[in-house]
Amino acid sequence: DGGITQSPKYLFRKEGQNVTLSCEQNLNHDAMYWYRQDPGQGLRLIYYSQIVNDFQKGDIAEGYSVSREKKESFPLTVTSAQKNPTAFYLCASSRASGADQPQHFGDGTRLSIL
Amino acid sequence: AQSVTQPDIHITVSEGASLELRCNYSYGATPYLFWYVQSPGQGLQLLLKYFSGDTLVQGIKGFEAEFKRSQSSFNLRKPSVHWSDAAEYFCAVGLLNYGGSQGNLIFGKGTKLSVKP
Numbered sequence: 750d751g752g753i754t755q756s757p758k759y760l761f762r763k764e765g766q767n768v769t770l771s772c773e774q775n776l777n778h779d780a781m782y783w784y785r786q787d788p789g790q791g792l793r794l795i796y797y798s799q800i801v802n803d804f805q806k807g808d809i810a811e812g813y814s815v816s817r818e819k820k821e822s823f824p825l826t827v828t829s830a831q832k833n834p835t836a837f838y839l840c841a842s843s844r845a846s847g848a849d850q851p852q853h854f855g856d857g858t859r860l861s862i863l
Numbered sequence: 864a865q866s867v868t869q870p871d872i873h874i875t876v877s878e879g880a881s882l883e884l885r886c887n888y889s890y891g892a893t894p895y896l897f898w899y900v901q902s903p904g905q906g907l908q909l910l911l912k913y914f915s916g917d918t919l920v921q922g923i924k925g926f927e928a929e930f931k932r933s934q935s936s937f938n939l940r941k942p943s944v945h946w947s948d949a950a951e952y953f954c955a956v957g958l959l960n961y962g963g964s965q966g967n968l969i970f971g972k973g974t975k976l977s978v979k980p
Binding site: 753755780782789790791792794797805806807808839841843846847848849850851852853854855856857859 | 905909914
């Protein structure tokens, strides 16, 4: 079955450390997205990519970085510059980048500070 | 600017009772509208979507939603709630000006549904 795989499910970060969250999709979707979810704040967009080798900042990109070297992969790095990284991170994809395109979500990665 | 409002942060209903979750949007044209559900610790699952045509849309898990242009609303309904429906529900609208900092969808902040036995 096609879907989106996020790993790991739980991740712990030490102070000053960069960590990378994995997101892989086998839906053959062009567009991919990273969201941060905090209690009561809904989903906030970190980065998105409409096509391979291209990505754009979302509303809360500071302290994060991404790459899109392959269509199926869109890893997110939480850098040491992100001072409050504890959150639930969701990766999503859509077939194309239009307003009519529903997003399909992975099961998330929960990041905590040690 | 486009926006999505879910006025209710938390709703509690009894099992077997009917449910209506509210969603209001601000938009300059006929919108693309979506409802998603999120179980604790999981990702979001698409329940249904509205693009055009019949204003009453059927979705999965027995849910339906009605688009009302005059009220700028897209409320989600279910005639009889089951304990397994306890989750968080998100309304979303498709963005016409894709390419800005918001991607292709704007999500509401969600409504958490609790179900009493």
